[in-house]
Amino acid sequence: MDFDLVPLVAIGAAVLAVAVAGALAAAVLKLPAGTDRMQEISRAIQEGAMAYLSRQYKTIAIVGVVVTIIVAVTPLGIPTAIAFVIGAVFSGLCGFVGMFVSTRANARVAEAARSSADKALNVAVQSGAVTGLTCVGLALLGVTVTYLAFGREDLHVLVGLGFGASLIALFARIGGGIFTKSADVGADLVGKVEAGIPEDDPRNPATIADNVGDNVGDCAGMAADLFETYAVTTIGTMLLGFLFFDGATEYVVLPLMLGAVAIVASIIGLFAIRLGGSDHIMRALYLGVWVSAILALIGFFPVTQWMVDNNAYFFAALIGVVVTMAIMYITEYYTSTRYRPVRSIAEASKSGAATNIITGLSVGMESVVLPTVAIVGGILGSYLVAGGGNEGIYAIGIASTAMLSMTGVIVALDSYGPVTDNAGGIAEMSDLPDGIREITDRLDAVGNTTKATTKGYAIGSAALAAIVLFADYTHQLEVEGLGGGDLEFSLNDPFVLAGLLLGGAVVLIFSALANGAVGRASGAVVDEVRRQFREIPGIMEGTGKPEYATCVDIVTKRALKEMMLPGVIPVVATLLVGFLLGPQALGGLLIGVIVVGIGMACMQNNGGGAWDNAKKYIEDGNHGGKGSEAHAAAVAGDTVGDPLKDTAGPAINPVIKVVNVVALLAVPLIVAVT
Template sequence: MDLGYLIYLAPISGLVSLLFAALLAKKVLAEDKGSKEMQDIAAAIQEGAMAYLNRQYKTIAIVAVILTILIALLLPKSDYYSFIVAVGFVFGAISSAAAGYIGMNVSIRANVRTAAAAKNGLESALNVAFRGGAVTGLAVVGLSLFGVSTFYIICDYFALAANPVDLVIGFGFGASLISLFARVGGGIYTKAADVGADIVGKVEAGIPEDDPRNPAVIADNVGDNVGDCAGMGADLFETYAVTLLAAMLLGSLVLDSIPNAILYPLMLGAAAIFVTIVSLFFVRLGKNKNIMNALYKGVAAATIISAVVFFFITEYLIGDYTFYIAALVGMVITVLMVVFTEYYTSTKYRPVKEIAAASQTGAGTNVISGLSFGFESTALPVIAIVIGILVSFFVVGGAADATIGLYGISVAAIAMLSTTGMIVALDCYGPITDNAGGIAEMSKQPESVREVTDELDAVGNTTKAVTKGYAIGSAALGALALFADYKLRVDLGAGSLSIDNPLVLVGLLIGGLLPFIFSSVTMRAVSKAAMKVVDEVRRQFKEIPGIMEGTAKPEYGKCVDIVTSAALREMVVPGALAIVVPVAVGIIFGSEALAGLLIGIIVVGLMLAMTLNNAGGAWDNAKKLIESGLYGGKGSEAHKAAVVGDTVGDPAKDTSGPGLNALIKVVNMVAILFATLFMSGGLIGGLL
């Protein structure tokens, strides 16, 4: 029976998701905006955020135009292949940018409404903040599914290639490129402002976080949005699109054995959108007023309902329950990644408590303790991913047919992404509540309001860490599927990747090196920009009389300009590394060395990203734990030490760590896209 007509459900589901996001946005924007003073502060945050995002995308557009021309010139010209892929690249880049724009536009308006709702209690504020985050979640999955499926349907309908999925690679590369720049640029911006504000404000001047006397406070609040809303929105848009593409690419290779192998991942994605919409209504504050539990109700509902729905989809389209087991494996990995990340970053558990205790003896022991837990935090997630890979590969028959086994891994990755809409909602909830607290503090709202926003914000730190852990895990499985497609595309046999081959070994070493160089460049960028913010804040405290007394207003715009210029300037080199290095390795050392590079960057990038993310989240919450009154509370020596640890962790968890997710996938996409340029052995191999 021909089930091809079902494919149209994919773009329709994407449009439904966007429509529901619009309805949620309308509901959020109808909420009370608070006092005029609150609205003025929110307006300053909005102006800074939009100004940065506009300048960022103008900068990225220049790079995108150059790459579009190169794609059109360098790829095969037969049947307009290069032109269609170039169009897909532009389409993917625009869609990814749109996901970031939509998310940030709502978050910078939901913040003040959350602060105003806090006057009515915890439940009211939680509802506004979560709905604001849900707009981004639904926009990300809706745009991603609509973009990938629509482009594929067009290419398939007009028979533009023997394998229409190949033409969608350009869309995935466009999404990856925007994600990398948005993640890195937004990460540099937010952490330079945050670190600069903390060093002078908390440590030197002894004033609270979000104090209006701090000249960097507006830049700090802007950074929360451009980093965690626009940046994470683009990041998970790209993860969703690229993982979906990887499953379709592998599916196109097993159509003889599994006729609906391309349709199946698209239908899982379509069903997950409706599941996400239903699951939003499960987020409710219970009698115990536990915010984290309220949010996790939505994640649990999305996971459980997806597990039920996926069974019937698998039965109808595949008829082989082993693929349903592979999908269940992906969902189990999602749950485990959330649990493991929360354990290492929440104030409730041993790691954060021990880091807080270590702060009593100074910043040195705080940093050492945080690093040790960051390294330790890689063990359980890797074990879970390893078991997941083995089960999803062998359960579908990978021992008999390796390509089908790899397709099973891609199904697990797609199932992991079934909760993407909900996870993004949790992530964007974080900066919305963080901003709400800042607005309440700067507008001098009653203590009861700040208590509500502080409760919401404390949970937001954990949700942001959990989201990054989820993104890392899904990136690992998605990258494995992309690597499998590259290996098949350049026709590398099993024996060709032996480390006895010096070219493979060279590639492995370069691939392992790249995440460290990338992290070095991005962390140094934060350091340099933060130093300029520190100098500017100190200058204003010294040269503008009355700031500390509250009789003079700081020049907030100066710090905003500093971090904006730094972020736009410093994001270019990390982005270039992701494109230039794999192309250079492929041309100079050949396809085998590039395969080694892909293996190296997946393994090392995964470990380093988890270390940086979890250590940074733990440092942040150790500071929050002390600020709650432990070990002397705010202003104590332990608090000052914890602030230093937090400043070290800031670029780790919000710049370099999440940036590595995008780096891994961009490098894999570059390898797949330009595979035809890489001959076996390359220029060096030809001389040996």
């Protein structure tokens, strides 16, 4: 069989995804953008978002150029450096495209809400689909083209692409997270708590910065994050196929074919999202995920039969999809206002901020258990269904690839969140009728849950991807002459134990720096908002105009400054441990980062999401509603949870991939000097 045609099929599917994304973008941008006031506010958000993104990319580009030169002059060579650039550029492009469309779709969603919730939902989903399809299209295109250009001669070159994607995603997640939560926390603490004005009130000087932050964090950041997860997982599974099956082409290119099938399924799934006569928005969104998953599995069966003639790999793909759905529903349970965890935090708010925070921490810690069980089940299930051994580890890679088959739809649902959030802000600041704000609020309330579930999905996929990458690391060591019993990762080895402890410490110091950055930057926003309330006459009466640009500038500068240190720590720590302590310690570090990272990511993501929706549950009129003591306590809890769920928590995903990719990339260099 001529499996050499598979990369061409993958390129065709990738181009199809990008073409459909372009058509959807054109359709969204043709829609009416509302009144002059709505367009004015939307333009302010556009300008702030694009200004931040351009400055962020310029800052990251400096790091990227340095890394490219270093990679090119080492034995890794120029092809690996070129792959690094491809990964970095495509990852950045995903964020740019998503930001461009989402910041223009917000006013159009608010305008569509004049007609119906169904039309507003469709516009929001279409704008999100642009980001989702661009993400999977560019990821599959980048991996496939790099494979055709360099990978047939040296598949290890593809790791350079993964490194470029991971590094950009890490900085995008940190910088975007610091920006969005600094503005959000600052706006809430002064606006809601001190001044007693509603969220997105135009009198709040930080409200434009808050709306800008929704896009740079949850749109551009998530797009870059899942782009790199998709690319890194595909590359890792291709490497396993090469190492375990003597370079057999069918095992190397199977992940590319699965990706091609999944793109077609995702396009159909996105068009299946319709509200119709129902009011259940979440059900409509999940319908798209289910349609995508089922169609992907239908396509996976003949593909696996044709290429490898082994039912085990289809069942591994099925397990991967089941794990995805399980993690999404578990995350929804812990972050939706309909269930016990969020309502328990709201109930605790009646006793004050302290009990709110204690209960929120408890919910966050509890929420780690079930996703971990699901991930463990996915790892063991896919390993055992293929009979264990090398085939079982490759099956874990197939399960990971299958998990990412829904990336297009998942990113669309995540991008839906900031678009509907912005639409609500525009409706509030434009003084639109209450009925429109009610529709945008309904869409936004669901958006909070979709953002949490997509982060849960990203965490789960990161876990399985990390297992694949660790297997690649150990087998690459064997290729370099350190396998066959000469290298074991045993707790009896003090170097392995040292690496384990250092790996956990990397995750903790990263989280500390990311959350601390939000605390420092939001303090500067609080001071600025208070200054404007104090010094600009007529703000509270609506006769004075706040200086929105000042707050945008503050969080932009602080985010760019604060993202550098946590961004370089995972890379530097990995290289230091590898070169100074050796391959055993580095293997321990990778394990420590995976174990501690998954737990910390789940705890922060789910706990923060639960705090956020507990506040919204009270704002809906429960436990005294807005302005009550319970509401004040819930706002305090929400401000604690904000950086956890939108800065440190989701940024741990690329941290896990960065340390594994850097270790895998550096194996030949480490072996040479140890």
